[in-house]
Amino acid sequence: MALNDNKAGMGNLDKERINKVIYEMSKGSKYYENEQRKEEQVKAKIAAQHKQIQSFDAREIEKSELQADAMLAAIEEMRDFSRTIVHIDMDAFYAAVEMRDNPSLKNIPMAVGGSAMLSTSNYEARRFGVRAAMPGFIAKKLCPDLVIVPTNFDKYRQVSKDVKEILLQYDPNMCPMSLDEAYLDITQHLAERKNFDAEQKTFRTADGEQRMFGIAPNMMLAKVCSDFNKPNGQYLIPFNRQAVMDFVKDLPVRKVCGIGRVSCSMLGAMGVVTCSDLFRKRGLLLKLYSAISFNYFLRVSAGVGSTSVQRGDDRKSMSTERTFAEINRPAELFAKCYELCEALVEDLKKENLKGKTITLKIKTIKYIVRTKAHSLLNATQDVQLLYSTARDLLRTEIRLCSPEPLRLRLMGKSRGEQKLPFGAVKPKTDGRHTLLNYFKSPK
DNA sequence: GCGGATCAC
DNA sequence: TATGGTGATCCGC
Ligand SMILES: Nc1ccn([C@H]2C[C@H](O)[C@@H](COP(=O)(O)OP(=O)(O)OP(=O)(O)O)O2)c(=O)n1
Ligand SMILES: [Mg+2]
Ligand SMILES: [Mg+2]
16 A cells, blocks of 8 residues: 555655555555455465475476576567567646646646546646545645546547547557557658668657657567656667667566566565566576466566557457445345446447356445356347346345345446457467467477 | 456556 | 546466
């Protein structure tokens, strides 16, 4: 339960004071209790890992290192400097849009969201420790002058569309990852402007918003780069092996897309902090992690990533969920359940979608999350069928809990896609988060 | 196929 | 007073 300082707006902030305020505002709350519980779980995972490590002997580790080296040789084979990959990410996106539309917000600390939750904050506010995913009422304690403006998704969608329009000129296959960021392969574009050398592999958009560019030989590195020199800057990794290895050497693993808070703790517990540590500890990592994860770690340590920017496949699921003031009376729970079914079906119809797995998600007032799924034989988008399935799942949950009432703060519905036949699974990008590129791992 | 956990934004 | 919503992946059953 502390400030998430990975995505810093700037250094130089009084973390001690900030963490104290967050703690004072959070302690004793059900939310806080749950966070503590989750932290204990992570600690237990680390302890289990520690025990496993102690059961290894040195010879085993050495053998694993040799195996890892062979895998690394294969990875080295695939190192590719032929593509110029750009990752673009708008600065403080929602906040920037609001500041554009209301310049009086420009030089004051400001955030987008509500008193319960903020979506993002501008750079003024970040100096006070105000961040995305922080409740507004805590942010106000950190920064009493903070102005909070409500979200206008439609506006952000429009701006996003305008920017994409521009980016398409540089790469028609541009791959948007969210409203405010995208990967581009500008190799072709650069070829069309032959007079550019490597240092000049930079480019501009005419948009009014500030943005970050990361420019590198692959997507993983470009993404990391776009987080450097913030805001409104750019960072380029020269296109040669030494430059990449230098870049990766002291890079904290936490900066890499896919390695989050928990993975970072687990790795840290065995002395892995930077990407070169991933190489140093390869013998251990191979034994501790799955083939998919380990391969991903090795690639990160080598600074190798995907060079193929391509649109994602069709969506695999569609869901809707809502947080509300406690509901515990069965009749009201079922009514909420029906509401969500209607909402989901409306969305499904917009894209004329079908799936066959229905998932009910609930979060108790203690923030315990549970999901229950049921797969139908046939895909359908019929409200009644969806509801009768979801209703049964909910009824089971209520019975499970009785005679205590089921006390919820959130309910959600999701509709999953039909599983594709095995052979049809297509490799997409890379890494662990979109696995599968490396099915051919050595024995 | 299911459910929990993790991650990104 | 008050701690979000959507989509995806991985792992261990
Ligand atoms: N937990 C989060 C993180 C982000 N967002 C939204 C608001 C952000 O404006 C937008 C883009 O996310 P970024 O991670 O790129 O954050 P920003 O663009 O706000 O800031 P930065 O300058 O660090 O990119 O997504 C959100 O709703 N919830
Ligand atoms: Mg951004
Ligand atoms: Mg972003």
